[in-house]
Amino acid sequence: MNKGKALRAGDTIGVVATSSPATEEVLNKAMAELQALGYKVKISDTCRESYGGYLAGTPEHRAAELNAMFVDEEVDGIMCMRGGYGSPQFLSLLDYDRIAQNPKLFIGYSDITALHAAFGQRANLATLHGPMATSDIAHGLDDWSKQYLLRAMTRPEPLGAIINPPGEEIVCLVEGQASGPVVGGNLALVAALMGTPYQLDTRGKLLFLEDIDEEPYRIDRMLTQLAQGGLFDDCAGVVIGTWTDCEPKKREGFSVWDVFQNIVVPYGKPTIWNIQIGHGACNIALPLGVEASLDATNVELVIEESVTI
Numbered sequence: 001m002n003k004g005k006a007l008r009a010g011d012t013i014g015v016v017a018t019s020s021p022a023t024e025e026v027l028n029k030a031m032a033e034l035q036a037l038g039y040k041v042k043i044s045d046t047c048r049e050s051y052g053g054y055l056a057g058t059p060e061h062r063a064a065e066l067n068a069m070f071v072d073e074e075v076d077g078i079m080c081m082r083g084g085y086g087s088p089q090f091l092s093l094l095d096y097d098r099i100a101q102n103p104k105l106f107i108g109y110s111d112i113t114a115l116h117a118a119f120g121q122r123a124n125l126a127t128l129h130g131p132m133a134t135s136d137i138a139h140g141l142d143d144w145s146k147q148y149l150l151r152a153m154t155r156p157e158p159l160g161a162i163i164n165p166p167g168e169e170i171v172c173l174v175e176g177q178a179s180g181p182v183v184g185g186n187l188a189l190v191a192a193l194m195g196t197p198y199q200l201d202t203r204g205k206l207l208f209l210e211d212i213d214e215e216p217y218r219i220d221r222m223l224t225q226l227a228q229g230g231l232f233d234d235c236a237g238v239v240i241g242t243w244t245d246c247e248p249k250k251r252e253g254f255s256v257w258d259v260f261q262n263i264v265v266p267y268g269k270p271t272i273w274n275i276q277i278g279h280g281a282c283n284i285a286l287p288l289g290v291e292a293s294l295d296a297t298n299v300e301l302v303i304e305e306s307v308t309i
Contacts, residue, residue, distance in 0.1 A: 001126040001181075001289050004077060004105035006156040006308040009038035011076035014069040015133045017046040017056035019111040020084025022134040024048065027081070030138035034079075037150075042074060047081050055086045062086065063093035066115075070102045077153070082135040083110030088189070091115075091198050096122035105153065105308055108132050110212075110279065113185030118198050120183060120289045126307045128152055129185055129208070129277065130285035144276070145283045152285040152307055159303040162284055164276045170299040173260065176270035178237030179293040182286065182303070184208035186278075191222040194229045202235040206294055206301075208286060210241030210278030216254045219246065223263045237270040237294040239301055242280035270296035 007013070013034055027048070031041045044065040046057030056062065069078050091114060100123040107128045108115065119125040130149050131141055141149065144165040152159055164170055183205045184190055190209065193199050200207075211219065226232060243256045254262070257273070264271060272294065276282040287307035294301050 002100050002103035002124050003126045003307060003309045004103050007039070007077050007105065007153045010040065012040040012042050012074055014042045014044065014072065014075035014078045015047055015081050016044045016066050016069055016078060017049070017081045018062055018066060018108070018115060019056065019080070019086035020054055020082060021050040021056040022047070022082050026134045026138045030081070030133035033137045033140070034133065044069065054084065056081070059086070059090040060093060063090035067095050067098065070099045070104055075104065077105040078107065079133055080108030080112050081133045083108070083112055083132065085111055087111050088114040088192060091118045094118065099123040099125060107153070109283070110186050111189060113189035114193060114198065116185055116288050117183070117193060117200050121198065121201055126287060126289040128285055128307055129288050131283050136283065142282055145285070148285045152287060156306050156308045158306050159287060162275060162286070162301045162303065164274070165282050168274060168276050168282070170275055171273040172296050172299050173240070173265055173271040173273050174268060175297040176237070177293070177295050177297070178206060178270045179291065180205045180236045181289050182206045182208055182239070182292050183288060185210070185288070187211040187219065187222050188214065191225050194225055199229070200231065202231045204236050206237045206239055206292055207231060207235040208239040208241060208277070210243065211246065212244040212279035214246050216246065216248055216256050216259050219256055220254070220259045220263065223259060227263055232264060232267045232269065235269060237296065238264055239275055239294065240271065240273045241275050242278035244279040270294050272296050272299050272301065275301060
């Protein structure tokens with residue numbers, strides 16, 4: 001894998017708007033928090049733009065700024081401003097060859113799942129599924145999330161075992177062991193990539209999934225799409241994160257737990273549930289594209305390769 005360098009105090013983090021807009025107030029808070037961690041901050045122009053109400057600039061402008069961040073010699077690592085919607089719009093506009101030639105640590109989650117998939121498959125770039133500037137950093141990270149994020153960002157060594165904060169149990173859904181690179185992210189984005197040139201390749205890999213504000217019937221529909229597309233046939237194991245506000249809202253019936261039992265468990269792949277990664281109060285940083293081992297029987301996920309150099 002191509003890897004960016006581990007960040008040090010005084011390095012510059014480039015903040016890019018790949019998806020939806022944010023307010024100037026929250027952006028300023030995010031900049032202050034990143035500076036308090038010891039970093040310089042460089043903000044892309046689209047971080048202060050709004051296009052159509054739900055996009056931070058046109059697809060062309062957002063793509064150009066992201067391309068520019070990778071080749072900017074002043075920028076040492078890249079963090080997405082926030083998720084929302086928009087990153088799939090410009091996947092075809094990115095210069096994957098130049099990104100591969102100028103690898104940098106790239107951080108984000110949620111809508112950024114599309115970029116993680118594209119970077120991993122088109123630029124062979126290891127990336128970090130983790131907290132973002134305005135949606136997380138600006139509001140102050142919980143200690144557990146902050147610890148994992150800083151370790152992943154600053155230490156060129158494997159992250160090791162992913163351990164939940166106290167009171168959050170990781171549960172085995174299917175026993176067994178598996179290993180391979182970790183891929184995936186937000187379920188809605190993984191489903192949205194199905195049938196496109198950027199469809200997630202899960203062959204021999206550990207598939208991670210999480211989501212927010214989706215009712216069980218919608219999760220059922222998306223998991224069914226992944227199943228019919230062969231993603232569960234191909235993967236070596238499944239890692240299930242947090243499902244915030246995903247309870248049934250208008251009808252009694254299946255829970256998210258039931259949906260995974262019905263659709264994913266029958267594949268017999270080693271599977272764990274409730275690792276604290278995603279849109280929950282805790283969002284543990286998860287390296288993508290690097291080797292990991294999953295021991296579902298003993299509910300342990302170990303990241304065995306560094307995401308940085």
